[in-house]
Amino acid sequence: MKKIVIVGGGFAGINLANTLGKNKDFDITLVDHNNYNFFPPLIYQVATAFIEPSNICYPFRKMFQGKPNVEFHLGSLVMIHQQANIVETDKGSLPYDYLVLAMGTETNFFGNKNIEEKAYPMKNINDAAALRNHILTSLEKATITEDPEEEKKLRNIVIAGGGATGVEVAGMLSDMAHNIISKDYPNLKKGVGRLYLIDGSNALLGPMSQKAQQEALKVLTERGVDVILNTLVKDYNDDIVTLGNDQTIPTATLVWASGVIARQAPGLPESSITKGRRIMVDEYNKVAGTDNIFALGDQCFQTSDADYPNGHPQLAQIAIQQGILLAENLPRLVKQKTLNPFKYNNKGSMAAIAKFKSVIDFPKGGFMKGFMAWLTWLLIHLVPIAGSRNKFKLATNWIVSFITNDPTLRLILEPEKKDSNPS
Ligand SMILES: Cc1cc2nc3c(=O)[nH]c(=O)nc-3n(C[C@H](O)[C@H](O)[C@H](O)COP(=O)(O)OP(=O)(O)OC[C@H]3O[C@@H](n4cnc5c(N)ncnc54)[C@H](O)[C@@H]3O)c2cc1C
Incomplete structure (x- = not known):
């Protein structure tokens, strides 16, 4: 039996x-620093208590089970010892x-x-839970404070960040503001x-069609979101966000949905690491300069695909398809x-802007928006959820919450x- 170690149980790893x-013929060990797989495209709904x-x-x-x-192996990657x-991992070798x-x-x-210390990122379940707690706690504090400036903050x-995540968080928070x-x-x-939704x-x-971009701007603006474009978030200190044009906004909550960088993989040849810390791979996803190491999904950078000479976008479908192809190869x-x-x-690609409002770009140039696009978005996001019980729970949760406008998870x-070391 060949021994395969997979580090990372996201879309690529589990596929x-x-x-x-x-x-x-293969003996597989999957390593992850969480004991669960999760579905990043919906963490914004966790963050907004939906x-x-x-x-x-x-x-x-x-x-x-049954495999x-x-x-x-629950653990976090420490070092790859290529020669040996x-x-x-932090739990063993x-x-x-x-x-x-x-x-x-x-x-x-x-x-x-400052931003790293004080802003709320949106990358995993812990981030989403932290943001949810923070928003709800801030609202509780706002009901108590006697200081109008403090209340405003x-x-x-x-x-920060007007990509799919930023747009989806803004849409959901505006629904939450109106309904709850x-x-x-x-x-x-x-x-x-x-x-406020700010983008540079x-x-x-950004990566979607102009029609999708215009629809997102229109829907969010109608819902009262202040969209500020062509402007970067420069700093965040003492509950004040400073923008590139030196405008300041008082807030206790800065959500950072502005960029990602590939996870570190210590022990790989330095020459295999390229922009965004992504790992250079060949057309079979083999890491440059190695014989038996592969990299998949968001972490890799592949320029051999004729339609994507500058590398693929970091999307779930690419990770899934690379995982399945490597299992065949x-x-x-x-x-x-x-x-x-x-x-x-x-x-194709899609984004949910708000309730009943989604946009879909089809691969050959077609475009859809509105209620039917929103229903399609729901269905497409339900199918890949791991576990039929989870699919059922999510579907019923959605139906009740969208009908009543009142999810009960706040x-x-x-x-x-x-005390980890009680005396
Ligand atoms: C908020 C959000 C919304 C998104 N929405 C969409 C969308 O709508 N459509 C879309 O196509 N894409 C979306 N994406 C992008 C999509 O989630 C990624 O492209 C996809 O998850 C990449 O899959 P992956 O398997 O490469 O990595 P991931 O799915 O990120 O999986 C990485 C795994 O590695 C584990 N891990 C990380 N570091 C270590 C370590 N040191 N040791 C051990 N394990 C480790 C993690 O716990 C995780 O399980 C979104 C991403 C985010 C964050």
Whole structure:
């Protein structure tokens, strides 16, 4: 049996593990620093108290039940020892015949320490839960304070980054402001605060079509979101956001949805790391300068696909398709057969701007918006959710919440810290 270690159980990692796991010639260990897989496209709904974290998370050990050749290792990558074919994690060392890196990306704060310390990123479930607690706690504080300036800061929210995540958070928060906050917090003296969406480029939803961009701007503006384009967020200190044009906005909440950088993979040849810290791979996703190490999904950079000479965008479908292709190629590699190169099958892109309002760009240039696009968006985001119980819970949660305009998840849940070394 060939020993495969996969580091990272996101879209790429689980598609590789689940597909290759059917082949009993491979002994697979999946390493992840969480004990669950989660679905990043919906974490904004966790952050805005619309759905529960458990609706979009699934434990690896349950996922691999009944698959004797697939194991789970809870740990974080420390070092790849290429010569020894060993990968070291913070919980132990694992030998491999083939190593696959699929750790995705982390938030990029572009070196701004103030923003890194004080802003709320939107990259994983912990980020989403932290933002949800913070927004709800800020609203509670706003009902108590007697200081009007303090109250203003507590009610205002600034979102940096007008890509799909920023747009979706802004849309959901504006729905929350209209449907919930006014009812839950009747004693908030000036109603809900202002919601700003800031982006350095000249349009929202940068990689999408102009029609999608215009629709996002129109829908959010109609809902009272202050969209500021062609402007960067420069700093965040003492609850004041400073923009590139020196405009300042008082707020206790800066949501950072402005950029990502690939996770570090210590031990790889330096020459294999390129822009955005992504790992250079060939057409079979093999890491440049190595014999038996592969990288997939957001973490890799591949220029061999003729339609994407500057690398693929960092999207779920690319990670999924690369994971499945590698699961087909590894048995071919072992049997010394010809491998198939990766070619991205673009299935289009979409974003949910607000309730009943989505945009879809189809691969051959078609465009759809409005209610039907929103229903399509819901369906397409339901299908890949791991576990049929989760799909059912999410679907019922959505139906009830969208009909009543009142999701019932506005709980501030902050576990008390226990003394780790009680005397
Ligand atoms: C908020 C948000 C919304 C998004 N919306 C969309 C969307 O609507 N459509 C779309 O196509 N794409 C979307 N994306 C992008 C999409 O999620 C990524 O392209 C996709 O997740 C990449 O898959 P991956 O397998 O490469 O990495 P990931 O899915 O990020 O998985 C990486 C895995 O590695 C693990 N890991 C990380 N570091 C370590 C370590 N040091 N040791 C061990 N394990 C580690 C993580 O826990 C995770 O399980 C969104 C991303 C975010 C953050």
